Amino acid sequence: MTTPSDPPAPLTPAQQDAAFRPSHTPATPWPVLAQALAEAGIAAHVHGAAPADGVTGVSLDSRVVRPGDLYVAVPGARAHGAAFAATALEAGAVGVLTDAAGRALLAGQGLADVPVLEVDAVRTAAGTVAARVYGGGGDAGPRLVGVTGTNGKTTTSFLSAALLEALGRRSGIVGTILIRAGEREVPSTLTTPEATQLHALMALMREEQVDTAVMEVSSHAVAYQRIAGLRYAVAGFTNLTQDHLDMHGSMQEYFAAKAGLFDPARTDHAVITLDGGEGPRWGVAMARAAGAPVTTLALGPAAPTPGALAEHDPGLRADWEVAELAPDGLGHRFTLRHAATGRELRASVGLPGRFNVANAALAVLLVLHAVGEEHLDALAAVLDVPAGEGPLAAAVPGRMEVVGREPDAVVDFAHNPDGMVQALRSLADARAAAGTRGRTLIVFGSAGDRDRDKRPVMGAIAARAADVVIVTDDTPHSEDPAPIRAHILAGARAEADRIAREEGRTVVIEEVADRFAAIRRAVELAGPQDGILLAGRGHETTMDYDGELVPLDDRVALREALAAGAAVASASVSGPVREGKVIES
Ligand SMILES: CC(=O)N[C@H]1[C@@H](OP(=O)(O)OP(=O)(O)OC[C@H]2O[C@@H](n3ccc(=O)[nH]c3=O)[C@H](O)[C@@H]2O)O[C@H](CO)[C@@H](O)[C@@H]1O[C@H](C)C(=O)N[C@@H](C)C(=O)N[C@H](CCC(=O)O)C(=O)O
Numbered sequence: 288m289t290t291p292s293d294p295p296a297p298l299t300p301a302q303q304d305a306a307f308r309p310s311h312t313p314a315t316p317w318p319v320l321a322q323a324l325a326e327a328g329i330a331a332h333v334h335g336a337a338p339a340d341g342v343t344g345v346s347l348d349s350r351v352v353r354p355g356d357l358y359v360a361v362p363g364a365r366a367h368g369a370a371f372a373a374t375a376l377e378a379g380a381v382g383v384l385t386d387a388a389g390r391a392l393l394a395g396q397g398l399a400d401v402p403v404l405e406v407d408a409v410r411t412a413a414g415t416v417a418a419r420v421y422g423g424g425g426d427a428g429p430r431l432v433g434v435t436g437t438n439g440k441t442t443t444s445f446l447s448a449a450l451l452e453a454l455g456r457r458s459g460i461v462g463t464i465l466i467r468a469g470e471r472e473v474p475s476t477l478t479t480p481e482a483t484q485l486h487a488l489m490a491l492m493r494e495e496q497v498d499t500a501v502m503e504v505s506s507h508a509v510a511y512q513r514i515a516g517l518r519y520a521v522a523g524f525t526n527l528t529q530d531h532l533d534m535h536g537s538m539q540e541y542f543a544a545k546a547g548l549f550d551p552a553r554t555d556h557a558v559i560t561l562d563g564g565e566g567p568r569w570g571v572a573m574a575r576a577a578g579a580p581v582t583t584l585a586l587g588p589a590a591p592t593p594g595a596l597a598e599h600d601p602g603l604r605a606d607w608e609v610a611e612l613a614p615d616g617l618g619h620r621f622t623l624r625h626a627a628t629g630r631e632l633r634a635s636v637g638l639p640g641r642f643n644v645a646n647a648a649l650a651v652l653l654v655l656h657a658v659g660e661e662h663l664d665a666l667a668a669v670l671d672v673p674a675g676e677g678p679l680a681a682a683v684p685g686r687m688e689v690v691g692r693e694p695d696a697v698v699d700f701a702h703n704p705d706g707m708v709q710a711l712r713s714l715a716d717a718r719a720a721a722g723t724r725g726r727t728l729i730v731f732g733s734a735g736d737r738d739r740d741k742r743p744v745m746g747a748i749a750a751r752a753a754d755v756v757i758v759t760d761d762t763p764h765s766e767d768p769a770p771i772r773a774h775i776l777a778g779a780r781a782e783a784d785r786i787a788r789e790e791g792r793t794v795v796i797e798e799v800a801d802r803f804a805a806i807r808r809a810v811e812l813a814g815p816q817d818g819i820l821l822a823g824r825g826h827e828t829t830m831d832y833d834g835e836l837v838p839l840d841d842r843v844a845l846r847e848a849l850a851a852g853a854a855v856a857s858a859s860v861s862g863p864v865r866e867g868k869v870i871e872s
């Protein structure tokens with residue numbers, strides 16, 4: 288596959304795990320770990336002699352173990368972690384936390400004498416033990432803000448962290464794009480790391496004197512107990528739409544996993560967006576399901592379907608609502624009104640798309656609850672700024688990131704049906720507001736080894752909203768990419784046929800397997816009045832072809848294709864020159 292200039296090589300899992308750890312962890316005596324489990328109500332059987340020097344770290348993968356670690360051997364979908372215990376012990380692990388099946392596996396490898404803490408639910412116990420080893424849990428800090436929902440977690444987290452900084456708080460971020468502890472940054476592989484790593488990170492954040500950390504909490508993180516042993520001062524919900532059904536089976540189960548974050552045992556306060564996503568159904572249900580005290584947010588004119596909340600439940604009054612909305616630069620100006628007091632917060636968000644008003648409004652309320660309502664005036668002051676200024680002007684890498692004009696060229700992380708609808712709509716809205724009329728071209732694929740049902744749905748959405756649909760590879764992981772493209776194309780073609788029949792509009796559909804070639808093809812087809820949306824990969828810099836990592840950063844590739852396209856156009860066109868403007872990052 289052809290590629291543009293190579294991005295830096297990703298960190299190995301061991302390098303990344305090491306980057307999460309604090310510089311110093313005092314040794315925790317073995318009996319203290321058993322005691323911590325008992326205090327958390329987790330029954331543990333202690334086997335073997337206690338390791339003499341105690342435990343100085345915890346890891347859930349044999350490949351990242353460091354000397355002095357407790358190795359946590361969990362039963363996995365593909366293997367039991369205990370099968371890798373010998374490697375972990377060779378790397379310096381001093382004991383193993385596992386279940387009965389894991390202990391039997393250890394015995395089968397001649398490792399029956401190894402110090403073992405045996406529990407029933409290993410992932411839950413891992414959080415408790417890691418909290419104790421890294422000196423965390425309870426009020427140890429930093430203050431935690433959680434964000435969950437299908438779409439908008441990263442954006443809401445970045446905006447929340449920017450707001451915290453504007454209020455003079457030293458912030459941290461844990462999420463899909465990066466992990467940041469004060470000034471220290473590490474690229475992420477998972478949206479929410481494992482419990483063992485999260486507790487190490489909390490210790491690192493304490494070392495870095497982070498006051499408040501904002502953490503994206505994926506449904507996987509709740510289901511796999513990655514957040515065990517953490518406590519959130521406040522947690523927010525963006526929306527729920529189709530995704531990850533491969534893992535959760537049904538929307539109801541997906542909802543239940545997300546709802547787990549709002550358990551009062553985990554979270555002190557919940558902020559729930561009622562009318563995000565495809566309508567109020569899941570937001571209203573989440574506000575009812577949350578056990579923690581709830582503040583509700585109604586998006587009003589910023590909702591994907593304004594008015595749907597009132598239709599859904601005419602008697603429902605949200606605590607806060609977006610009361611006014613107006614275009615402001617590429618983004619929007621909005622007013623957030625508190626129903627009980629009439630207090631208003633005026634704000635301007637720089638990111639295009641009404642859904643980014645939803646993300647910004649949620650970020651404001653999360654930060655308000657994190658810092659305390661006594662800071663409302665200070666918050667109001669940092670929010671009320673001219674367009675393009677202030678904390679909510681912050682760009683988020685690969686989220687509606689504008690990389691070129693004439694043609695408008697936008698890279699977005701949309702990789703599920705609702706994300707695509709929102710991204711296409713906001714591109715159209717922003718272009719309409721700017722008075723630009725032209726065609727919409729979309730380039731996208733779908734990741735392998737992930738929810739398959741969404742593929743034809745995304746194909747149909749693209750055909751409905753775009754004039755030119757170029758289906759290409761996303762990261763295929765272990766799947767053959769050709770059938771993935773075929774699945775998307777089936778949805779796109781069926782919808783294009785319907786559109787031709789019923790509306791007389793022609794949608795051009797092309798298949799270009801190589802993503803870089805597909806990007807160049809879109810640039811070749813686009814005129815200066817057109818808009819290109821390159822969806823699905825956002826900030827990602829590599830594609831995984833069955834274990835082979837191929838470098839490709841959509842933002843770099845699109846900029847390079849635009850620059851090359853402009854050069855070709857200048858050389859070959861007489862008369863008005865087609866001159867694409869590339870926006871540097
Ligand atoms: C589907 C999923 O989430 N799987 C998670 C699950 O894997 P698994 O049950 O298949 O584990 P396994 O391969 O059977 O291995 C069992 C155990 O042996 C260990 N092992 C394995 C091999 C070895 O050599 N040594 C070793 O120690 C593994 O670390 C694991 O602890 O348990 C592993 C250990 O906890 C996770 O790393 C793994 O996440 C994988 C990497 C993953 O890609 N997860 C994605 C889907 C994910 O979590 N995504 C969400 C966000 C998605 C979104 O919102 O878009 C996220 O939070 O990132």
Ligand SMILES: Nc1ncnc2c1ncn2[C@@H]1O[C@H](COP(=O)(O)OP(=O)(O)OP(=O)(O)O)[C@@H](O)[C@H]1O
Nearest residue numbers: 437438439440441442463642699700701706709710
């Ligand atoms: N509030 C929202 N409602 C609907 N779509 C959104 C919203 N916010 C962002 N999106 C769309 O979803 C994409 C991903 O946004 P973002 O990274 O903020 O979400 P996320 O929840 O972190 O996603 P992921 O869990 O997949 O990393 C964006 O590029 C945009 O297309």
